[in-house]
Amino acid sequence: MTEARFITLEGIEGAGKTTVADRLTQALRARGLTVHATREPGGTKVAEGIRSLVLNRGEEHISATAETLLMFGARQIHIDNLIRPSLTRGEWVLCDRFTDATHAYQGGGRGVDRSLIERLANAVHGDLQPDVTLLLDVPVRVGLERMQARRGAVDRFEIESSQFFERVRNRYLELAQAQPQRFRVIDASVRLDEVCSAAIAAVEEALQLPPGRA
Numbered sequence: 001m002t003e004a005r006f007i008t009l010e011g012i013e014g015a016g017k018t019t020v021a022d023r024l025t026q027a028l029r030a031r032g033l034t035v036h037a038t039r040e041p042g043g044t045k046v047a048e049g050i051r052s053l054v055l056n057r058g059e060e061h062i063s064a065t066a067e068t069l070l071m072f073g074a075r076q077i078h079i080d081n082l083i084r085p086s087l088t089r090g091e092w093v094l095c096d097r098f099t100d101a102t103h104a105y106q107g108g109g110r111g112v113d114r115s116l117i118e119r120l121a122n123a124v125h126g127d128l129q130p131d132v133t134l135l136l137d138v139p140v141r142v143g144l145e146r147m148q149a150r151r152g153a154v155d156r157f158e159i160e161s162s163q164f165f166e167r168v169r170n171r172y173l174e175l176a177q178a179q180p181q182r183f184r185v186i187d188a189s190v191r192l193d194e195v196c197s198a199a200i201a202a203v204e205e206a207l208q209l210p211p212g213r214a
Helices: 017-029 045-055 064-088 099-109 114-125 140-149 162-178 192-206
Strands: 006-010 035-039 092-096 132-137 183-187
Touching: 006 017, 006 099, 017 035, 017 092, 017 132, 017 192, 035 064, 045 064, 064 092, 064 099, 064 114, 099 114, 099 162, 132 162, 132 192, 140 162, 162 183, 183 192
Parallel strands: 006 092, 006 132, 035 092, 132 183
Antiparallel strands: none
C-alpha cells in the first residue's frame, strides 16, 4: 500500500495552478492512487462559505488581521473534515494553496506579523505539513496579464496592485529558499504544457516515484 502524501500548489494569480492541479491529479490517479484535489480557502461546504466571505467585494471592510483569522478558520474546518481523514485512510491530498499562501498574501502582501501567522498555523495544524510544495513562480507582469485575459468578475485579491503581488511573490520565494527540502520551484512563465510536465516530474523526484506515463 502506497503511503499517503500531502501535496500543495502555490503561486500568484496567473501562475496556472488550476490547470497544473488537474494534470497532476490525473497523472497520480493513473498510477491507481486515490487523490483528493481540493483548494483553500474552501474544500468543504462550510469552508467554501468562508471563502465567499473572504473573496467577495462586499461593502464592509475586512482588516488584514480579520482576513487572516478567516483563512485559518476555513483551514481548520478543511483539515478536520477532509485533509486529515483522507490522509488517515491512506489517500493522497492535492491542495491548491495552504498555509504558505497565508504567509505570502496576508504576511507579505498585507503586512500581517509573521509570528501571528506561525502561532495560528501551529494551533490549527501543528505537525501536519505538506510532503512537497510546488511553487509555480511567474513574474508579476506575466501573471497579471494572464489574469486580466480571463473573463469574469474579479475578487478582493485580483484587484490589488502590482506592488502587492510583488510582495507576495517575494515572500513565496523567501519561503522556498528557507525550506528547500519541501519546496520545488517551477518556472511558470513558459508554455502551460511544459509547466505541467515540470510539476509532475518534480513530484516524482521529491516523493521518489518511478516516472509515470503522464
